[in-house]
Amino acid sequence: MSTLSSTASATASAEEYVQRVYSEVTRRDPLEQEFHQAVKEILECLVPVLARHPQYQANAVLERLVEPERTISFRVPWTDDAGAVRVNRGYRVQFNSAIGPYKGGLRFHPSVYSGIIKFLGFEQIFKNALTGLPIGGGKGGSDFDPKGKSDREVMAFTQSFMTELYRHIGQDTDIPAGDIGVGAREIGYMFGQYKRIHGGHEAGVLTGKGLLYGGSLARKEATGYGLVYFVQEMLAAQCQNFEGQTVVVSGSGNVSIYAIEKLQQLGALVVACSDSGGYIYDPQGINLDTVKRLKEQERARISEYVTAHPHAEYTEGSTGIWTIPCRIALPCATQNELDEDAARALVSGGVIAVGEGANMPSTLPAINYFLQQGILFAPAKAANAGGVAVSGLEMSQNGMRLSWSFEEVDERLRMIMKNIYRSSVRAAEEYDMPGNLVAGSNIAGFLKVADAMLAQGVV
Ligand SMILES: NC(=O)C1=CN([C@@H]2O[C@H](COP(=O)(O)OP(=O)(O)OC[C@H]3O[C@@H](n4cnc5c(N)ncnc54)[C@H](O)[C@@H]3O)[C@@H](O)[C@H]2O)C=CC1
Numbered sequence: 282m283s284t285l286s287s288t289a290s291a292t293a294s295a296e297e298y299v300q301r302v303y304s305e306v307t308r309r310d311p312l313e314q315e316f317h318q319a320v321k322e323i324l325e326c327l328v329p330v331l332a333r334h335p336q337y338q339a340n341a342v343l344e345r346l347v348e349p350e351r352t353i354s355f356r357v358p359w360t361d362d363a364g365a366v367r368v369n370r371g372y373r374v375q376f377n378s379a380i381g382p383y384k385g386g387l388r389f390h391p392s393v394y395s396g397i398i399k400f401l402g403f404e405q406i407f408k409n410a411l412t413g414l415p416i417g418g419g420k421g422g423s424d425f426d427p428k429g430k431s432d433r434e435v436m437a438f439t440q441s442f443m444t445e446l447y448r449h450i451g452q453d454t455d456i457p458a459g460d461i462g463v464g465a466r467e468i469g470y471m472f473g474q475y476k477r478i479h480g481g482h483e484a485g486v487l488t489g490k491g492l493l494y495g496g497s498l499a500r501k502e503a504t505g506y507g508l509v510y511f512v513q514e515m516l517a518a519q520c521q522n523f524e525g526q527t528v529v530v531s532g533s534g535n536v537s538i539y540a541i542e543k544l545q546q547l548g549a550l551v552v553a554c555s556d557s558g559g560y561i562y563d564p565q566g567i568n569l570d571t572v573k574r575l576k577e578q579e580r581a582r583i584s585e586y587v588t589a590h591p592h593a594e595y596t597e598g599s600t601g602i603w604t605i606p607c608r609i610a611l612p613c614a615t616q617n618e619l620d621e622d623a624a625r626a627l628v629s630g631g632v633i634a635v636g637e638g639a640n641m642p643s644t645l646p647a648i649n650y651f652l653q654q655g656i657l658f659a660p661a662k663a664a665n666a667g668g669v670a671v672s673g674l675e676m677s678q679n680g681m682r683l684s685w686s687f688e689e690v691d692e693r694l695r696m697i698m699k700n701i702y703r704s705s706v707r708a709a710e711e712y713d714m715p716g717n718l719v720a721g722s723n724i725a726g727f728l729k730v731a732d733a734m735l736a737q738g739v740v
């Protein structure tokens with residue numbers, strides 16, 4: 282066979298393999314749509330890798346990758362302020378430990394079900410591999426809604442959640458952290474309960490802890506800052522930077538707030554942000570002190586921003602934010618918040634770069650549209666890996682019983698984001714998709730995990 286026809290037949294066989302694995306995923310768990318979407322995006326990028334390296338198919342690497350090593354689901358009973366007993370469902374998916382202990386956040390949001398936790402856990406495997414740190418992939422959470430709950434109710438829920446979760450986690454087995462609805466308050470209550478049940482001060486069992494009891498400086502800032510560092514690399518490769526650029530950032534939680542902070546430090550004009558109720562547009566530039574006060578202290582709605590800044594506008598409904606003309610857009614709220622219509626609106630509005638701070642914020646048609654239009658696109662797995670990377674650094678500090686300065690952690694974060702950018706660019710080039718960081722990051726993450734799996738035999 283000529284080289285050309287043997288390459289074509291290897292590609293056809295890899296395509297058929299990917300299709301078979303994907304069909305099996307959808308057949309086994311037909312309702313887990315977000316998980317299907319995450320699997321589809323990755324598997325499609327892997328065709329050239331599988332064609333070039335038949336050992337992955339021969340050893341059923343994909344079949345093993347899409348099946349979590351362990352899935353835990355449990356009852357979480359707690360008592361509300363009126364004395365009524367409430368019951369939520371808790372989850373922890375321990376997806377893949379080929380390169381280290383399971384690592385990934387906990388999400389508390391009413392939309393949580395197995396499909397959300399599995400998509401997040403699956404993404405986490407490759408993201409964690411990209412950081413270069415020895416951490417495997419996992420994720421967890423609950424359909425508990427912290428919105429409108431008193432501190433006492435949140436404490437009662439989180440203590441009950443940890444009363445079951447504690448037996449499945451540990452500093453060398455599985456290390457949870459925060460995600461949507463889980464911040465410093467929730468991590469603090471969970472750490473207290475873990476310590477009480479388990480005994481001893483096992484600092485490395487959770488990350489995102491408060492600075493007084495084993496947390497790392499710069500963990501709070503890490504995902505947002507890391508996202509901006511990644512996009513900075515992508516812009517620099519085109520001789521561009523953030524100075525004077527108009528930026529739209531969705532969400533107003535942990536990731537968004539610290540992305541906005543770093544953007545403003547770098548001279549960008551951030552004109553909009555949002556929450557699940559709607560978005561604010563402030564042509565003079567978002568006042569971050571007001572957003573921090575509303576979101577970090579008062580747990581208020583973003584609509585209240587206009588009380589302090591009457592020249593700004595509030596619009597109900599969060600998706601309209603993408604119709605605001607801007608040069609750079611950073612979706613930092615939630616999955617599938619940016620669809621193809623939104624992508625078209627952004628391109629019409631002059632966007633040159635999109636960086637994903639949230640996990641899977643863009644739908645597949647939106648991603649394809651950006652790529653077709655030549656928009657610089659920083660995919661979540663690579664661009665938002667700064668949070669888990671600094672969680673890994675928090676674990677290192679806990680293990681060594683010391684604390685690094687903010688500057689030291691921030692510098693390490695900057696280097697990690699630079700390395701993720703470079704390895705994604707390199708992998709895209711090696712597989713003939715130059716500039717496609719979606720393919721590059723999926724391939725670079727996959728190769729590390731797949732080779733570690735091969736080295737460890739059929740487990
Ligand atoms: N916290 C972290 O270190 C990391 C978070 N992420 C991802 O970043 C995203 C945001 O997470 P966090 O900031 O930690 O959560 P958070 O709970 O601090 O904030 C979430 C924000 O998104 C808003 N939101 C929720 N649904 C929305 C919608 N449909 N439209 C507009 N706004 C909406 C909420 O009102 C809130 O302002 C999630 O996708 C999460 O998985 C990714 C990597 C690390």
Ligand SMILES: O=C(O)CCC(=O)C(=O)O
Nearest residue numbers: 385386458460668669672
């Ligand atoms: O810091 C961590 O361990 C997890 C962060 C996270 O959940 C994510 O990267 O999506």
